Amino acid sequence: xxxxxxxxxxxxxxxxxxxxxxxxxxxxxxxxxxxxxxxxxxxxxxxxxxxxxxxxxxxxxxxxxxxxxxxxxxxxxxxxxxxxxxxxxxxxxxxxxxxxxxxxxxxxxxxxxxxxxxxxxxxxxxxxxxxxxxxxxxxxxxxxxxxxxxxxxxxxxxxxxxxxxxxxxxxxxxxxxxxxxxxxxxxxxxxxxxxxxxxxxxxxxxxxxxxxxxxxxxxxxxxxxxxxxxxxxxxxxxxxxxxxxxxxxxxxxxxxxxxxxxxxxxxxxxxxxxxxxxxxxxxxxxxxxxxxxxxxxxxxxxxxxxxxxxxxxxxxxxxxxxxxxxxxxxxxxxxxxxxxxxxxxxxxxxxxxxxxxxxxxxxxxxxxxxxxxxxxxxxxxxxxxxxxxxxxxxxxxxxxxxxxxxxxxxxxxxxxxxxxxxxxxxxxxxxxxxxxxxxxxxxxxxxxxxxxxxxxxxxxxxxxxxxxxxxxxxxxxxxxxxxxxxxxxxxxxxxxxxxxxxxxxxxxxxxxxxxxxxxxxxxxxxxxxxxxxxxxxxxxxxxxxxxxxxxxxxxxxxxxxxxxxxxxxxxxxxxxxxxxxxxxxxxxxxxxxxxxxxxxxxxxxxxxxxxxxxxxxxxxxxxxxxxxxxxxxxxxxxxxxxxxxxxxxxxxxxxxxxxxxxxxxxxxxxxxxxxxxxxxxxxxxxxxxxxxxxxxxxxxxxxxxxxxxxxxxxxxxxxxxxxxxxxxxxxxxxxxxxxxxxxxxxxxxx
Ligand code: C2E
Ligand code: MG
Ligand code: MG
Numbered sequence: 080x081x082x083x084x085x086x087x088x089x090x091x092x093x094x095x096x097x098x099x100x101x102x103x104x105x106x107x108x109x110x111x112x113x114x115x116x117x118x119x120x121x122x123x124x125x126x127x128x129x130x131x132x133x134x135x136x137x138x139x140x141x142x143x144x145x146x147x148x149x150x151x152x153x154x155x156x157x158x159x160x161x162x163x164x165x166x167x168x169x170x171x172x173x174x175x176x177x178x179x180x181x182x183x184x185x186x187x188x189x190x191x192x193x194x195x196x197x198x199x200x201x202x203x204x205x206x207x208x209x210x211x212x213x214x215x216x217x218x219x220x221x222x223x224x225x226x227x228x229x230x231x232x233x234x235x236x237x238x239x240x241x242x243x244x245x246x247x248x249x250x251x252x253x254x255x256x257x258x259x260x261x262x263x264x265x266x267x268x269x270x271x272x273x274x275x276x277x278x279x280x281x282x283x284x285x286x287x288x289x290x291x292x293x294x295x296x297x298x299x300x301x302x303x304x305x306x307x308x309x310x311x312x313x314x315x316x317x318x319x320x321x322x323x324x325x326x327x328x329x330x331x332x333x334x335x336x337x338x339x340x341x342x343x344x345x346x347x348x349x350x351x352x353x354x355x356x357x358x359x360x361x362x363x364x365x366x367x368x369x370x371x372x373x374x375x376x377x378x379x380x381x382x383x384x385x386x387x388x389x390x391x392x393x394x395x396x397x398x399x400x401x402x403x404x405x406x407x408x409x410x411x412x413x414x415x416x417x418x419x420x421x422x423x424x425x426x427x428x429x430x431x432x433x434x435x436x437x438x439x440x441x442x443x444x445x446x447x448x449x450x451x452x453x454x455x456x457x458x459x460x461x462x463x464x465x466x467x468x469x470x471x472x473x474x475x476x477x478x479x480x481x482x483x484x485x486x487x488x489x490x491x492x493x494x495x496x497x498x499x500x501x502x503x504x505x506x507x508x509x510x511x512x513x514x515x516x517x518x519x520x521x522x523x524x525x526x527x528x529x530x531x532x533x534x535x536x537x538x539x540x541x542x543x544x545x546x547x548x549x550x551x552x553x554x555x556x557x558x559x560x561x562x563x564x565x566x567x568x569x570x571x572x573x574x575x576x577x578x579x580x581x582x583x584x585x586x587x588x589x590x591x592x593x594x595x596x597x598x599x600x601x602x603x604x605x606x607x608x609x610x611x612x613x614x615x616x617x618x619x620x621x622x623x624x625x626x627x628x629x630x631x632x633x634x635x636x637x638x639x640x641x642x643x644x645x646x647x648x649x650x651x652x653x654x655x656x657x658x659x660x661x662x663x664x665x666x667x668x669x670x671x672x673x674x675x676x677x678x679x680x681x682x683x684x685x686x687x688x689x690x691x692x693x694x695x696x697x698x699x700x701x702x703x704x705x706x707x708x709x710x711x712x713x714x715x716x717x718x719x720x721x722x723x724x725x726x727x728x729x730x731x732x733x734x735x736x737x738x739x740x741x742x743x744x745x746x747x748x749x750x751x752x753x754x755x756x757x758x759x760x761x762x763x764x765x766x767x768x769x770x771x772x773x774x775x776x777x778x779x780x781x782x783x784x785x786x787x788x789x790x791x792x793x794x795x796x797x798x799x800x801x802x803x804x805x806x807x808x809x810x811x812x813x814x815x816x817x818x819x820x821x822x823x824x825x826x827x828x829x
Contacts, residue, residue, distance in 0.1 A: 083313070091118045095120055096147065098147055098148060100122075100124070103124075107386070113200075114203070116203050126155055129141075139356070166213060169188065170190070172191075172193055175193045175561075184448075189208070189212050214560070217618065233334075237333060245267075247271055270282070279302035279303055280302075291331065296666065297319060300314070303626060313343075314335050317333045357431070359627055363432070370493070385441050387480045389499065390437065390500070392436075393474045396584055398554075400408060405467075421452070446481045449513075453479055476501075476509070478496045478511070481513065532578055540565055542564050543564070543598045545768055546766065547765050555780070558619060560621075564767075583624065617651050620650065624661065651678065663698075668695055680702070686709050702758075707761075731755075739751050739761070740760040742761030742762075
């Protein structure tokens with residue numbers, strides 16, 4: 080082997096492995112004739128020395144003779160490649176053998192030359208091509224290596240679809256991502272498509288077609304692909320189609336990345352953007368969106384009826400404040416579940432915030448569907464709920480709007496449903512209220528009412544009216560119920576139904592309630608002082624849920640009694656059955672404290688609060704006041720009559736007295752008498768009376784002679800009681816003083 084020692088930088092170093100020195104010299108001569116390329120030619124004359132020289136990697140190019148003793152240049156080429164040689168090799172033979180060129184190429188040779196048949200320019204071009212090809216192959220190799228590393232790093236799977244053969248190559252990583260082993264996935268593109276989620280398939284195919292037809296520069300699609308475990312994984316599939324020279328699509332190749340985690344996070348984010356975190360129900364944004372869609376949906380066969388129900392939980396704040404926020408939260412979750420169960424899957428129930436829920440009913444037949452659902456919701460919500468040893472009974476006020484109306488925006492529908500709900504809340508005992516345009520002003524009034532209420536106590540605008548409670552058998556006055564009214568400077572006399580709920584929610588009920596308690600005690604003490612036998616009368620005062628939850632309630636009651644020198648047994652505190660049933664165990668405690676003062680306790684509005692018999696036995700109460708809704712219907716509905724009968728019987732068994740509220744007709748009174756109900760209260764006997772009128776009534780009751788004084792009209796704006804049948808003559812069944820009052824009231828009617 081010979082070599083030249085010094086080589087300029089641009090010189091190409093070539094090694095020739097050739098067992099015939101003449102051929103080497105010939106090649107040398109031809110190379111020296113080359114004009115634009117400077118070559119330094121080294122020479123090895125055996126297979127082995129050639130292989131060793133190649134292994135050193137000192138040359139840019141190799142000329143290998145085909146005949147090398149017992150072995151040949153092709154074997155040398157193969158062994159060199161096996162050692163990692165990537166430099167270009169040009170194979171040379173003595174004579175052109177058929178098929179040799181192809182075999183040389185397959186073995187990795189850059190070119191193939193027949194000795195004596197090439198000129199210097201041919202060799203020069205051949206060397207340049209070989210070097211250029213080697214450079215291209217090297218950069219391709221590097222690029223492939225980079226790509227493979229990038230794919231491994233990105234954890235992507237690869238696919239390559241031969242569009243001509245319709246065969247799909249899938250990388251092992253691709254298969255592994257979907258839980259498959261190498262041989263478990265076939266080569267058909269159809270098999271690939273069959274793994275795509277049916278709901279995503281059509282869109283995927285359309286996007287694929289768009290790219291193959293050249294309408295999109297890249298293919299990129301997110302879809303769910305079936306995993307071996309039977310679940311779907313979200314995959315981002317990317318690809319690019321490759322064309323031949325005529326522009327025909329030859330193949331399409333790309334990658335697949337698992338984006339399940341990202342998708343789940345997105346779904347979670349999307350869910351929390353449109354759902355209430357506490358109850359999981361849709362939130363306001365989603366509700367408004369669905370309502371907007373329902374409003375614009377084109378009517379099909381049926382007219383496009385929808386309805387919105389606006390629900391507000393009554394006295395929720397009281398539960399929250401007295402039992403704590405965790406209980407309040409659990410209560411809201413239970414209510415949300417109940418609503419979910421009542422509704423159809425096509426309806427939407429949402430939590431707007433706080434204790435407000437909304438319901439969207441779609442495709443309904445009309446208002447009756449909405450109102451019967453409102454009725455059902457009311458009943459389901461009223462069922463007792465047990466949370467952490469508390470039996471909570473709650474109720475809702477429901478405002479209803481039935482579409483289609485001339486609404487343009489969902490906000491308008493919600494505003495009106497809200498107004499109807501407010502109206503419902505202010506009407507004592509009302510379960511739902513359908514929106515009527517006249518309501519809108521009412522709702523606005525209520526807002527300013529709340530503000531003015533704050534100043535009502537200081538401005539002395541509150542008054543107490545007194546409604547007599549009579550013994551059913553003798554119809555003599557036994558006591559009074561103190562009922563608050565608001566003598567508003569511009570609106571006139573406002574009844575509690577219009578402001579008590581607002582006062583309860585804002586907390587104003589506390590000062591109002593204390594004032595009523597003291598005022599009622601003062602009045603009773605004054606009557607006892609001025610009228611003989613008035614000291615046997617008792618006074619009922621209503622205690623609101625919030626007052627009932629006050630820690631210093633007992634002290635307040637004690638102070639009021641002491642300050643007016645009243646015996647405790649003259650005072651009767653009325654607490655509604657639903658208030659005590661909100662937390663029966665806690666209630667027993669409070670009731671016992673009050674009871675230990677010596678005051679009487681009465682369960683007001685009894686029959687709608689779901690008391691259980693066991694609790695009833697444990698509450699230290701002395702009286703049940705049957706809710707007036709039962710009295711109202713007892714002569715028309717046997718069910719209500721039976722209920723009244725059972726309550727009276729139950730009270731008797733438990734040693735309790737019964738007061739029937741809202742007695743309006745002689746028929747009701749007679750039936751109550753037959754049932755042996757103890758006391759009655761109602762318009763039949765008297766409406767609640769202003770203090771002076773109550774005093775006059777007492778004068779007549781307790782001093783049987785005529786006083787001759789003009790009688791004051793009863794409170795405004797209530798109309799005086801007229802017996803059924805249009806007759807304004809007093810009921811002959813009434814004792815004398817009552818008949819006189821009835822005449823006087825009828826005479827002073829507006
Ligand atoms: P309540 O304690 O059940 O009072 C009885 C209500 O029934 C009174 O309504 C009374 O006017 C009405 N009523 C009496 N007889 C009849 C009748 O024959 N027919 C009809 N339809 N109604 C009759 P009012 O005065 O409007 O009070 C409504 C509610 O407001 C009361 O129901 C009570 O829960 C509450 N309330 C009134 N005053 C106070 C108060 O000082 N404090 C508290 N916390 N609540 C009060
Ligand atoms: Mg009452
Ligand atoms: Mg009542």
